[in-house]
Amino acid sequence: MRGTEPPSHHRAWTWQSGRDPHGLALAERPVAPPRPGEVLVRNAVIGLNPVDWKVLGSDTWRPGKVPGCDGAGIVIAAGADVPGAWLGQRVAYHTWLGGRGSFAETTPVAARALLPVPAALDLEVAASVPCPGLTAWLALGKLPAQPGILLVAGAGGGVGTYLVPLAIRAGWKVTAQCHPRHHDRLVAQGAAVLPWNAELPRAAYGAAIDLRGPEAAAGLFPHLRANGHLVCIQGRVGGWGGEAFARCISLHEVALGALHVHGDARDWHALRRAAAGIFDDLVTARLAPEPALARDFECLPAHLQALKDRDFSGKALIRV
Known part of the structure; x- marks a missing residue:
């Protein structure tokens, strides 16, 4: 592992049982070093999506799982076989729903899934893009x-x-x-x-x-x-x-998560290029993001429940 020394522990919202967002429990957990091919991202913003509440309590989940698929932040450590140039980079990402998720202060992310964020783009906007923006791109490709x-x-x-x-x-x-x-x-x-x-x-x-x-x-x-x-x-x-x-x-x-299981290097290269194009369009105002509704990390279960209940119109975000 290379990079700044990651924290020994972090806070994470963990699933315990049931399908209720209010059932998520805040826990302090050890931070595992990134595996080969992974980086560790210190999250600045977490993007909430409808799929996050829809999959709560999936059959393969075990108590303690960290949910969440979208986030944005800074790469603070890199595992084996990951270029050192990623360290310190501002990135957004989409993770596999069956793996270790974004509802935490740090998240391990496969290097192939990293989406570099331009300096001119706010991390809140970047965190709002991966799931909806790349799903839209995949749909048009059909x-x-x-x-x-x-x-x-x-x-x-x-x-x-x-x-x-x-x-x-x-x-x-x-x-x-x-x-x-x-x-x-x-x-x-x-x-x-x-x-x-x-x-x-x-x-x-x-x-x-x-x-x-x-x-x-x-x-x-x-x-x-x-x-x-x-x-x-x-x-x-x-x-x-x-x-x-x-x-x-x-x-x-269309299921963006399918690439985490079945995608190859060519698929991920195309997806990263698509994300780069969307980010550039947001910087130049050729695209406009959803209006953001951001809440603090401690409010994550309540904000996810409000998203489920359709209590607002806009993009639900969590500031870490």
């Missing part, structure tokens, strides 16, 4: 190269914040379906908007990206054109929604 009319269902949240303007930039004519409180922002970005419960026209869209859930996604099949594409982010649908070789709808799924 669509055909020839743009057409795209429906983004549930466009008002974090993924939609990046997905809608990136799709418009790629040449898609975007219709955003979401709560009316998001309409002005999305219209300003160049999208057409529909209320979340609007009646959709049949066979109108060349592609649809669903950000709501499998049942809602399945309801989009009749509204796709022949040879259309349906991309599911919040859960896969149970079937193709029609007989074989009829309208020939292509079904896709």
Whole structure:
């Protein structure tokens, strides 16, 4: 291990049982040195995402697990086979949900998952990007190269914040379906908007990206054109929604965490390049992040519960 001497202990929010964010327990734990291929990040900001409360109490979890997938901070130590140039660097990251998470003062992160943060970008903004921003980028990568009319269902949240303007930039004519409180922002970005419960026209869209859930996604099949594409982010649908070789709808799924298990060096290189592009767009104001709602580290369970209850609109962040 190389770098400044890491702290011997740190505070971490740990899962004990159940699916209630208020069940997380604050513990002081020893800081393990980074393994080969890892660095240790001293977190400055933790990004909270809906997936963080959705996976609480997963079957493979054991008491004491540290949840959380997004964060940003400073690299303070490096394991074997990690270039020393990472030490002291400002980084953001997305971690595997099944591993050691970001709900802590320090987090071990695979070096391949590190996203360098430009000096001009605040770490709060950087911490808000990985899960929603890179999910949006992956979703767009599932669509055909020839743009057409795209429906983004549930466009008002974090993924939609990046997905809608990136799709418009790629040449898609975007219709955003979401709560009316998001309409002005999305219209300003160049999208057409529909209320979340609007009646959709049949066979109108060349592609649809669903950000709501499998049942809602399945309801989009009749509204796709022949040879259309349906991309599911919040859960896969149970079937193709029609007989074989009829309208020939292509079904896709997106899960950023899959790369932690199945991704290779080329996949991670592409993901890091995508993150660099998003960071640059945020610095130059070609993209705008969600409005931040930051709370102190001690408030993490309550802030995660408020995110689950949809008590606010914006990006939930934790200052460490």
